[in-house]
Amino acid sequence: MDAGFWxxxxxxxxxxxxxxxxxxxxxxxxxxxxxFVNLAHGALYMMGAYLGIxxxxxxxxxxxxxxxxxxxxxxxxxxxxxxxxxRLRGAGPMNQVLVTFGLIFVFLDIARLGWGDIALGLDAPAxxxxxxxxxxxxxxxxxxxIIGLGAVVMAVLWLVLARTQIxxxxxxxVENGDMAAAMGINVGRLFFAVFCVGCALAGxxxxxxxPVFSATTGMGISILIPTLIVVVxxxxxxxxxxxxxxxxxxxxxxxxxxxxxxxxxxxxxxxxAAILVLRPQGLIPAxxx
Amino acid sequence: MKKLFLxxxxxxxxxxxxxxxxxxxxxxxxxxxxxxxxxxxITLGFNMALEEAGRTGEFELVKEDTEAKPPVGLxxxxxxxxxxxxxxxxxLVSSGVLGAVRDFVDGAEVPLIxxxxxxxxxxxxxxSPYITRVSFSNGQVSRPMxxxxxxxxxxxxxxxxxxxxAGHQMVDAFSQKFTEGGGEVVGGEFTPFGQTSDFGPYLxxxxxxxxxxxxxxxxxGEAISFVKQYGSFDLKExxxxxxxxxxxxxxxxxxEGDAAVGVIASLHYVPTVDNELNxxxxxxxxxxxxxxxxEFTIQGYDAAKALMAAIDSGASDRAxxxxxxxxxxxxxxxxxVEIDAATxxxxxxxxxxxxxxxxxxxxxxxxxxxxxxxxxxNGCQLD
Numbered sequence: 001m002d003a004g005f006w007x008x009x010x011x012x013x014x015x016x017x018x019x020x021x022x023x024x025x026x027x028x029x030x031x032x033x034x035x036f037v038n039l040a041h042g043a044l045y046m047m048g049a050y051l052g053i054x055x056x057x058x059x060x061x062x063x064x065x066x067x068x069x070x071x072x073x074x075x076x077x078x079x080x081x082x083x084x085x086x087r088l089r090g091a092g093p094m095n096q097v098l099v100t101f102g103l104i105f106v107f108l109d110i111a112r113l114g115w116g117d118i119a120l121g122l123d124a125p126a127x128x129x130x131x132x133x134x135x136x137x138x139x140x141x142x143x144x145x146i147i148g149l150g151a152v153v154m155a156v157l158w159l160v161l162a163r164t165q166i167x168x169x170x171x172x173x174v175e176n177g178d179m180a181a182a183m184g185i186n187v188g189r190l191f192f193a194v195f196c197v198g199c200a201l202a203g204x205x206x207x208x209x210x211p212v213f214s215a216t217t218g219m220g221i222s223i224l225i226p227t228l229i230v231v232v233x234x235x236x237x238x239x240x241x242x243x244x245x246x247x248x249x250x251x252x253x254x255x256x257x258x259x260x261x262x263x264x265x266x267x268x269x270x271x272x273a274a275i276l277v278l279r280p281q282g283l284i285p286a287x288x289x
Numbered sequence: 290m291k292k293l294f295l296x297x298x299x300x301x302x303x304x305x306x307x308x309x310x311x312x313x314x315x316x317x318x319x320x321x322x323x324x325x326x327x328x329x330x331i332t333l334g335f336n337m338a339l340e341e342a343g344r345t346g347e348f349e350l351v352k353e354d355t356e357a358k359p360p361v362g363l364x365x366x367x368x369x370x371x372x373x374x375x376x377x378x379x380x381l382v383s384s385g386v387l388g389a390v391r392d393f394v395d396g397a398e399v400p401l402i403x404x405x406x407x408x409x410x411x412x413x414x415x416x417s418p419y420i421t422r423v424s425f426s427n428g429q430v431s432r433p434m435x436x437x438x439x440x441x442x443x444x445x446x447x448x449x450x451x452x453x454x455a456g457h458q459m460v461d462a463f464s465q466k467f468t469e470g471g472g473e474v475v476g477g478e479f480t481p482f483g484q485t486s487d488f489g490p491y492l493x494x495x496x497x498x499x500x501x502x503x504x505x506x507x508x509x510g511e512a513i514s515f516v517k518q519y520g521s522f523d524l525k526e527x528x529x530x531x532x533x534x535x536x537x538x539x540x541x542x543x544x545e546g547d548a549a550v551g552v553i554a555s556l557h558y559v560p561t562v563d564n565e566l567n568x569x570x571x572x573x574x575x576x577x578x579x580x581x582x583x584e585f586t587i588q589g590y591d592a593a594k595a596l597m598a599a600i601d602s603g604a605s606d607r608a609x610x611x612x613x614x615x616x617x618x619x620x621x622x623x624x625x626v627e628i629d630a631a632t633x634x635x636x637x638x639x640x641x642x643x644x645x646x647x648x649x650x651x652x653x654x655x656x657x658x659x660x661x662x663x664x665x666x667n668g669c670q671l672d
Contacts, residue, residue: 005497097623104355117326119510121544123519131523140521143489212521213486214513214544222484257490262452265481283472 004137009258011134015143017040017250018150022205023223024230025157025242026198032174032237033194037226039094039100043107044258045201046220048073050115053122053215055207062125065207073203074196081195104221111217122210146208153201154243163240170194174237226253229272235282244283311349312610313599315369317380317390318404319357323509324382324481327585328354330540331404332588334582335379337574345413351375354384362386363393370399377402377610384408384454388415404592405585409458412634413667421633423626424588425457425557426664427458429541431506431533433639433659434555435463438502439470447500447528447643448477449491451511456482459506459533460643465503475500485511488518496528501606506533513544520548521646534559537644540583542651549644549651558584558623558640559653567622581652582599591621595628615671629663633671638664 027041052069056062078105088096123129124142131138173180173187181187206215211270213219230249234241249268256264275282316335318328318386328505332352339345351373355362362383369375378394379402381387387406394401395417403411403422407430412422438446446467456479464474476498478491486493495503503524507515512535519530527669530536534556537549560571561582570590574582599613622636641657 002497008493009490012487012493016487098295111324112321117329117539119513119544121513121546122520123546129521131521138523140518140523142521212514212518214510214517215324218510219486222486254487255488257485257487258494260477261480261491264343265484287575 007135007137008139011137011139011143011147011255012258013064013251013254014147015250016088016254017215017246018147019205019209019224020107020230020250021150022201022208022247023227024234024246025239026201027227028237028242029239030195030198031231033170033190034089036086036089037096037100038081038198039097040084040103040107041198041202042220042222042224043104044073044077044108044220045206045209046111046215046265047107047219048203049122049210049219050111050120050206050214051203052129052210053115053120058124062211063125065210066204066212069207070200070203073206075200077196077202078192081192085195095110104224107220108217115215115217117217119214119216123208124211128170135139142211143150146212149208157239166190168208172209196248224287229268232272233283235273238282238284241282241284248283293405302505311347311375311465312377312596312605313349313351313375315366315373315375315378315380316350316352316368317353317362317365317378317386319352319382319386320352322357324357326509326540326557327382327405328380331380331382331589331592332406334586334591335404335593336589337577337586338590338593338597341573346373346595347600348596354670355381355383357383357386359383359385359389363389366390366393366455370394370397375399376607377596379596380404384411387411391417391420397570398611399607400614402592402595402614404587404588408454409664409667412632412664414631416634416669416671418615418633418634418671419609419611421595421628423591423628423635425584425637427455427533428462428632429634429637429662429664430535430555430557430639431462432466433662434504434531434533434639435466435468436470436659437453437641438504439467439472443472443502445473445475445500446502446504446531447475447495447498448504449488449495449515450477450479450506451482452479453482453484455508456506459472460504462503463533465603469500483511486514489648490523492522492524496524497553500528503528504531504533505536508535508538509541512536512538513541516545517548517551520545525551529553534640534642537582538583538585539581539653542584542644546651547646550646551643553643553645553656555639555641555642556584557637557639558587559640559655561642561653561655562623564622564624564641564656566620570622587623591619591623594619594621604645620671624658625661627661631666631671632654632664632669634664638662657668 008259048069051072051157052065054067056065132141234245252267256267320328352364377400381403382405384406401420405424407427448460450460530552532554534554537552602613604610604613618627627636639659639662642653645654
């Protein structure tokens, strides 16, 4: 195994980490801010992929899908927010989990009715469909695009949260919602905005993943578990935690797949169990306890 | 005189009711979940054969959804046999469900026509005089690929398949024939079934193995992801892709797009099989569905063909239907087929085909045909 092999596997890990990041960041921020466990997040990812495929067919371009799918998923998210999620805010985690778990199956059947049972594919845009040379290896350009996109989203979220007034308001509301409201922050509106951003990122992850993975009705459920592992490992509600968690899980799953495929399936669960026993608040918790 | 007339009338009445006596068919297929598309396609094929023969009235279908889950499948099989009292069961997509219902249908002595599930054991060591398979066995589809690839002068291969019974059986059968033909399998991996979406790490391993060819078995969503990712890594030159035919099944090859072009695979049916029956079959299907049929369509179609042939030979109840299916021969759009009297598995031609571009779409170019592929009994004793 030469250096090229290691570079390729490292890029594979990074690419998978970035997809996990796009998903887990939405889930974790929604939890941190709203104290709401949205299991339907994976379903929104699936809708992102399917809406992306329809949007690409409609506009004739991948980039049309790239813009429209996150918007569509945001609209679905907003609808869910006003009809269900806002009402469930005070209902306790058990009710929230039950309702959002039920939503997974509702969306699964919506996808089946709308797009059929056969898995669908989406073509990568023409400019990104080949391979590029990087660090002495040739690697699919589209995967490099995913890595770059993840890094950009990461940087933007970091800047917004750490450096802008809105970021300060979000951090304050996470820390102590009542006090933030007393200081004149419209916490409700802020929550809604953050929820929408989380949904848009889930939709973005879906449309970005569609050319690599196929769009299937089961994709929302299968991605949900790794995403939850990332969120728990990183620490619920924490941006840094989501970054660290997705890098760790991406790396473990890829290295596991490359060297011990039969072990790959359990590796991240073992890590999850270890974290829950040794450090239940996660690696980088959202706030001091 | 009057009495004679009455007797004659009664006799003719009896003849009429006799002829229109319905055969009750339990259709046991997944209509929801991952395999729903396959269940629908098989049903379509089954109905198509009945309609074509103008015999829809003779068969009463009772459909049950297995959800591709073994416990659900078993419960539904019990319901079909005990409550609906069906004469025959047709269906089964998942080998897991087949395994779960095997002992029940064998014990209840209800004929089961398997229209997909390819588990080798079902017509091997776990065979039953009541279980007849008109689809394929995993080994039957994969062995010809190993044989053919070795004949092409390919010396080394790397294998990838999902880590469950079908994956192992497909790879084992391929490896056996490829090795016998003088090739060498230099490495391979089984990927976690249903949990693998990113094949990048495996493709990287395959590439660094230095093998001349890559043999894989994947189906459904996994096949689409795999082939697309294989395409994106640009491996066609260094590591050409061969497979068990489901990897580029006509049912979903369109979703794989250009990445599927040039992939060579072995399968018991492709829509471009050149014979008169198939031309007609494809025409009828295309007229109704506006796309090409797939191996799943033909499996449902032939399940009905086999059942009708059994009825025509005088079978009317469970035992006689099972007996009549054994050793049956008929012409199918996929070529001449036979139900092997030794195992109750189908004997059929297997095609080596390449996925090629045709206009805007993709089609299958038949490169070779291995005639009358028959499974060894593998411990099966029907008598």
